[in-house]
Amino acid sequence: MAIKVALLGWLSLFCGALWAEEVANIELIAFNCFTCHGEDGRSQGAAPALRGLPGKYVQQTLEDYRASLRPGTIMPRIAKAYTSSEIKALAEYFAQFKQ
Amino acid sequence: MSLSRRDFLALLAAPASMALSGCVTIPEQTPYRGKQVVIIGGGFAGATAAKYIKRLDASIEVTLVEEQLSYSTGPANNWVLGGLRSLHSITFNYRTLREKHGIHLVPDTALRIDPVRKIVHLKKGLILPYERLIVAPGAELRWDSIDGYSPQVTQTMPHAWRAGAQINLLRAQLLSMKDGGTVIISIPPPPYGCPTAPYERASLLAHYLKQFKPKSKLLIFDAQDDFALQNLFIEGWQQLYGFGTERALIERIAGNAGGEVKGVNVSQHAIVTANGEQRAEVINIIPPQQAGLIAREQGLTDVTGWCPVDPLSWESSTVPNIHVIGDASLASPMPKSAFAANSQAKSCAMAVVASLNARAFSGPTWMNTCYSLLSPHYGISTTMVYRYRNAQIAQVAQAGGQTPAESNKQLEAVYADSWYNNITQEAFG
Numbered sequence: 001m002a003i004k005v006a007l008l009g010w011l012s013l014f015c016g017a018l019w020a021e022e023v024a025n026i027e028l029i030a031f032n033c034f035t036c037h038g039e040d041g042r043s044q045g046a047a048p049a050l051r052g053l054p055g056k057y058v059q060q061t062l063e064d065y066r067a068s069l070r071p072g073t074i075m076p077r078i079a080k081a082y083t084s085s086e087i088k089a090l091a092e093y094f095a096q097f098k099q
Numbered sequence: 100m101s102l103s104r105r106d107f108l109a110l111l112a113a114p115a116s117m118a119l120s121g122c123v124t125i126p127e128q129t130p131y132r133g134k135q136v137v138i139i140g141g142g143f144a145g146a147t148a149a150k151y152i153k154r155l156d157a158s159i160e161v162t163l164v165e166e167q168l169s170y171s172t173g174p175a176n177n178w179v180l181g182g183l184r185s186l187h188s189i190t191f192n193y194r195t196l197r198e199k200h201g202i203h204l205v206p207d208t209a210l211r212i213d214p215v216r217k218i219v220h221l222k223k224g225l226i227l228p229y230e231r232l233i234v235a236p237g238a239e240l241r242w243d244s245i246d247g248y249s250p251q252v253t254q255t256m257p258h259a260w261r262a263g264a265q266i267n268l269l270r271a272q273l274l275s276m277k278d279g280g281t282v283i284i285s286i287p288p289p290p291y292g293c294p295t296a297p298y299e300r301a302s303l304l305a306h307y308l309k310q311f312k313p314k315s316k317l318l319i320f321d322a323q324d325d326f327a328l329q330n331l332f333i334e335g336w337q338q339l340y341g342f343g344t345e346r347a348l349i350e351r352i353a354g355n356a357g358g359e360v361k362g363v364n365v366s367q368h369a370i371v372t373a374n375g376e377q378r379a380e381v382i383n384i385i386p387p388q389q390a391g392l393i394a395r396e397q398g399l400t401d402v403t404g405w406c407p408v409d410p411l412s413w414e415s416s417t418v419p420n421i422h423v424i425g426d427a428s429l430a431s432p433m434p435k436s437a438f439a440a441n442s443q444a445k446s447c448a449m450a451v452v453a454s455l456n457a458r459a460f461s462g463p464t465w466m467n468t469c470y471s472l473l474s475p476h477y478g479i480s481t482t483m484v485y486r487y488r489n490a491q492i493a494q495v496a497q498a499g500g501q502t503p504a505e506s507n508k509q510l511e512a513v514y515a516d517s518w519y520n521n522i523t524q525e526a527f528g
Binding site for chain 2: 023024025027028029031032034035036037038039043044045046047073074077078079080081082
């Protein structure tokens with residue numbers, strides 16, 4: 001039974017990788033944001049807390065970084081890695097937290 | 100016979116003597132274990148993975164095996180050497196992981212892995228069964244590369260690479276040195292974690308010398324010809340420490356100029372290079388590195404001395420059901436760094452939780468940022484985003500890179516400090 005379940009898991013994992021290679025896992029992108037912006041967007045330092053920020057604000061800010069319309073230190077370099085749809089989904093992810 | 104969750108907890112609670120006397124036995128056939136994950140190593144990789152597995156599925160039993168009761172971080176140990184932070188402020192324990200996050204902590208050393216029976220043998224006799232094992236032992240120092248350098252010699256020529264007593268020793272040597280003395284930092288060939296750390300160390304030791312011992316000199320003996328963020332470091336050293344002038348606090352002897360340290364002469368308190376011996380009042384030898392012992396002994400490494408993995412799940416390419424993350428893994432083009440370890444831990448946690456719940460997982464993505472302080476108010480960085488492409492880790496072409504020339508170095512120093520607070524909270528808070 002355990003072997004069957006595990007096999008199914010790894011089989012689906014493998015298939016997922018084949019057709020979804022370029023679709024990034026949004027929750028995982030958000031987890032990577034936490035490293036500088038704090039776990040669940042609760043920052044312990046000067047990096048802004050992202051938790052509960054309005055989705056439209058986060059989306060516009062990231063788009064502006066991506067287009068080099070907003071000055072920054074590392075965010076202009078990082079924002080260029082993501083697509084507009086990923087940025088929108090990320091903004092929605094952070095907005096779902098209550099402040 | 101099956102091993103239930105309750106049995107497993109009882110096994111954990113069993114005194115070591117019981118296990119040693121044979122009262123706890125593991126059946127020959129691999130039992131169904133429910134959802135049990137064992138993690139070896141409580142650094143950034145292991146601790147972050149433990150927390151994220153519990154976060155993603157609280158029903159999974161997570162056991163963290165770590166021999167030390169507290170952990171002093173690699174990042175920020177240069178800040179302690181430069182007098183910016185106390186050692187206490189970069190030292191963490193595992194109490195919150197246990198009390199707040201329900202992670203089982205076993206203060207012991209993993210001796211042997213049996214991948215067929217899926218059990219880990221610990222030094223004190225305990226046996227831990229696992230469904231998935233995460234191995235995160237980090238990098239270890241090699242003692243076979245620098246002639247005459249050994250664990251004993253670190254008491255006079257500290258490596259100060261693992262934080263703790265070695266950091267205190269190097270700091271004490273620096274404090275007791277007379278003005279006008281010479282400090283040597285020996286930098287090994289790559290890979291080591293993190294690539295910019297030795298140069299940050301040189302910067303912050305120079306920051307100390309500039310304030311308190313301005314007639315002194317810091318010599319970097321480097322096995323490498325070129326190094327990460329070289330142009331930014333040189334520019335900063337020129338501004339801050341007179342690099343390239345007669346009164347330079349920092350001088351660097353590159354690999355192609357005979358900079359590689361081949362040995363040490365303990366009685367002369369000198370290093371040995373192709374150009375001969377060089378004496379100094381303070382000598383910091385950063386030795387070459389390799390994957391932690393448990394990874395090497397259990398067949399997880401390849402000829403490089405590091406552990407090949409499939410980055411989709413970080414499962415070992417050599418042993419099934421074992422995942423290797425952090426410095427011990429072969430994760431090129433990701434560097435060995437706390438940020439990379441943290442990022443790998445999160446995607447590994449997601450993949451492991453998905454597989455234990457027979458769910459699909461796809462689209463892993465990773466990030467790395469290495470901050471370096473050249474002085475308390477002068478920070479630089481390199482950053483990169485990675486995606487999973489053709490079963491490999493690929494840099495996102497148009498993204499990432501190093502601090503642009505016009506960037507605000509003061510602000511980067513502030514964010515370096517902020518980053519440290521957040522990444523340590525994620526791992527240990």
